[in-house]
Amino acid sequence: xxxxxxxxxxxxxxxxxxxxxxxxILDSLCEKYNYGYIETPVxxxxxxxxxxxxEATDMVQKETYDFKDRGDRMLTLRPEGTxxxxxxxxxxxxxxxxxxxxxxxxxxKMYRYERPQSGRNxxxxxxxxxxxxxxxxxxxxxxxxxxxxxxRLLGLDNxxxxxxxxxxxESRNRYRDALLDYLKPRxxxxxxxxxxxxxxxxxxxxxxxxxxxxxxxxxxxxTIDYLNDTSKERFDKLKDLLDLxxxxxxxxxxxxxxxxxxNHIVFEIVLNDSYALGGGGRYNGLVxxxxxxxxxxxxxxMGYDRTLLAMEEEGVHIPINDSIDIYLLYVSSSEKDTAxxxxxxxxLNGFVCETDMxxxxxxxxxxxxxxxNAKYFIxxxxxxxxxxxxxxxxxxxxxxxxxxxxxLVDYLDMHM
RNA sequence: GCGAAGUUGGUGAAGUGGUUAACACGCCGGAUUGUGGCUCCGGUAUGCGUGGGUUCGAUUCCCACACUUCGCCCCA
Numbered sequence: 001x002x003x004x005x006x007x008x009x010x011x012x013x014x015x016x017x018x019x020x021x022x023x024x025i026l027d028s029l030c031e032k033y034n035y036g037y038i039e040t041p042v043x044x045x046x047x048x049x050x051x052x053x054x055e056a057t058d059m060v061q062k063e064t065y066d067f068k069d070r071g072d073r074m075l076t077l078r079p080e081g082t083x084x085x086x087x088x089x090x091x092x093x094x095x096x097x098x099x100x101x102x103x104x105x106x107x108x109k110m111y112r113y114e115r116p117q118s119g120r121n122x123x124x125x126x127x128x129x130x131x132x133x134x135x136x137x138x139x140x141x142x143x144x145x146x147x148x149x150x151x152r153l154l155g156l157d158n159x160x161x162x163x164x165x166x167x168x169x170e171s172r173n174r175y176r177d178a179l180l181d182y183l184k185p186r187x188x189x190x191x192x193x194x195x196x197x198x199x200x201x202x203x204x205x206x207x208x209x210x211x212x213x214x215x216x217x218x219x220x221x222x223t224i225d226y227l228n229d230t231s232k233e234r235f236d237k238l239k240d241l242l243d244l245x246x247x248x249x250x251x252x253x254x255x256x257x258x259x260x261x262x263n264h265i266v267f268e269i270v271l272n273d274s275y276a277l278g279g280g281g282r283y284n285g286l287v288x289x290x291x292x293x294x295x296x297x298x299x300x301x302m303g304y305d306r307t308l309l310a311m312e313e314e315g316v317h318i319p320i321n322d323s324i325d326i327y328l329l330y331v332s333s334s335e336k337d338t339a340x341x342x343x344x345x346x347x348l349n350g351f352v353c354e355t356d357m358x359x360x361x362x363x364x365x366x367x368x369x370x371x372x373n374a375k376y377f378i379x380x381x382x383x384x385x386x387x388x389x390x391x392x393x394x395x396x397x398x399x400x401x402x403x404x405x406x407x408l409v410d411y412l413d414m415h416m
Numbered sequence: 417g418c419g420a421a422g423u424u425g426g427u428g429a430a431g432u433g434g435u436u437a438a439c440a441c442g443c444c445g446g447a448u449u450g451u452g453g454c455u456c457c458g459g460u461a462u463g464c465g466u467g468g469g470u471u472c473g474a475u476u477c478c479c480a481c482a483c484u485u486c487g488c489c490c491c492a
Contacts, residue, residue: 006483058490062417080491115417117486126492193489209488259491268492276492303492331451364444366452379451393451 007114007122017320018308023107025153026127030105033146035129038104040084042111046074052083052290054260056200063112077111080259081128082283082299083290089132090292098133098295105129107304119306128280128301132287135296137234140265140282141241147269147278147300148247154307155316156271160248163238163267164255166223167231169285172263175226176202186216203256222253231264238265261286265298271310278302323373325416326392328355328380329365335380342380342390342405349409351416369395375416 004010011019030037046066053060065077078084085104089095094102107127114122129146131139144161151159166172179202183190187198191210198205211217227235242249249267257266257279266281280300287295311318326346328339339355346353354372356365362379369377378392390408393400394415403411 003483063490112491114490115488116484117488120491124492196489204490257491279492301492306492329451361445363449363452368452370453377452381451391451 005122007116009121009123014320014322018318021318021320022154022304022308022311026105026107026150029146029150029153030129033103033142035103035105035131035146038085038088038106039108040078040081040088040106042109043075043077044084044087046076048083048087048290049076049079052086052261052286053080057260059112059259063114065111065113078108079110079112081106081108081110081126081301082130082259082261082286085130085299086286086290086292086297089130089295090287090290094132095287095293095295101131101133101139103129103131119303119309121305125304126301127304128278128299130297130299132295132297134298135284137237137241139298140238141245143280143298143300144238144242144249144267145245145247147267147280147302150302151269151271151277151307154311156277156307156310156314158314159269159271159277160250160273161242161267162252162255162270163242163249163265164223164252165227165231165235165238165265166256166263166281167227168263171223171227171231175221175223178221178226179203182221183216189216190214206254206256217254223256224251224253234264257281261289267300269302271314275306275310276303277307277310323352323375324354325351325375326353326412327365327369327372327374327377328353329362329369329377330356330380331362331382334382335385338380338385342378342408346409346412349412351409351412376412 027037046064049064050060055061059079064079067075069075085106089102105128108125110124110126112122112124114120116122127150129143131143144163148159148161167175180198183198183202183205187195190205191208194205194208194211197208205211206217206220208217224232224235239249239251252268255266255268257268261283262281263284264282266279268276268279270276278301280298282296282298284294284296287293287297328343330336330339343353343355354368354374356368358364360368374395376392376394378390380390384390384402385405388405389402390405391400391402392408392411401411
């Protein structure tokens with residue numbers, strides 16, 4: 001038997017309906033914020049991610065799906081959404097007219113070669129959005145607001161936005177040096193992973209789970225203390241705006257994010273004070289890094305699958321229609337034609353209609369009525385049909401009524 | 417890449433080194449039924465993840481691998 005690949009999954013049935021529900025909420029919310037939907041290719045030149053996400057990151061070094069196509073091109077299945085969108089932005093020269101910011105959102109499959117576990121797969125979905133062209137703190141606030149409200153509208157109330165600022169390049173570099181100076185003499189007291197991180201990505205030592213409670217981490221220099229005046233002002237202004245918008249946030253001075261391209265504000269949306277459901281931040285250097293002009297950007301990505309999981313764990317009610325409007329039964333095969341015709345007629349008039357296609361006995365057809373959870377059913381029989389009549393029965397109240405076949409749509413319109 | 421647990425039918429599962437692998441749900445057929453939903457009767461596994469090994473004999477013991485689930489790294 002050929003089975004699905006590790007870390008992939010089929011989406012169908014109730015799961016598919018839940019996702020359709022979530023998608024609808026997210027789509028309509030993006031519309032309110034005037035973000036346009038974008039789809040970029042699943043695979044891109046490998047270099048896009050190496051340069052965009054960061055050559056040194058684990059994501060690029062050991063988690064990408066890389067392959068050569070038949071033309072010897074080095075390609076990579078996208079491990080995240082931002083790089084592709086930035087490529088699109090540059091390639092189509094959208095920077096040519098920056099009289100308004102360019103705002104897009106995506107809802108797409110991503111691929112990372114990882115060990116699957118709860119809320120994490122090799123093929124997974126991210127919903128995310130990017131805003132290009134504004135370096136105003138207003139755009140930071142808008143992005144956070146959009147992300148925050150998405151979770152709220154999905155029924156996740158117990159969320160908080162954790163924010164921090166890495167500052168501009170100058171601040172960030174000053175901080176990095178200070179952190180290294182501080183950590184180097186003390187590194188042997190930290191865990192093995194942290195010792196490795198010192199070289200690769202020292203900022204991440206700050207949110208190490210093992211050493212979280214150690215004094216070394218607690219007393220480490222904070223990014224905030226190394227912000228220059230403009231960066232600091234900007235961070236304060238953002239907090240004012242979030243207060244104004246009544247967004248539940250807290251400053252987390254140890255929040256750094258995994259990808260190289262972030263600067264200034266970074267944030268995560270956290271559920272129940274522990275479980276991160278999405279994250280984002282500003283990436284003012286990224287467009288330039290990828291070959292475009294110096295255009296600022298800010299964005300966010302939601303871990304779609306884990307958000308759905310969280311909704312289930314939080315007991316969020318997701319409305320799912322698991323019933324049909326009407327089931328057509330027939331006593332003998334002579335009424336089949338009528339069933340075929342009538343089913344089409346009802347469907348075209350907007351009703352969810354089913355009939356038997358398995359040559360079932362009448363008894364078995366009745367079972368189908370209940371399996372499909374039909375609101376109404378009709379047993380077609382030649383006797384009634386002779387007079388162009390049909391007996392429709394409400395499957396809940398069990399009341400039945402004889403209706404002219406031509407009045408059936410009107411009857412259903414009135415009763416449903 | 418590292419660690420833990422698991423892998424029996426459409427589903428939930430019980431079970432044993434040796435003739436026909438419990439039980440339940442579901443599904444199919446039949447009886448009864450005024451056109452069903454209750455009840456009753458009958459049927460329903462390419463044989464126990466894959467490949468090796470031990471054995472007279474393995475689904476049951478051993479090894480490897482795969483997959484699933486959970487955790488670490490990483491990410492979100």
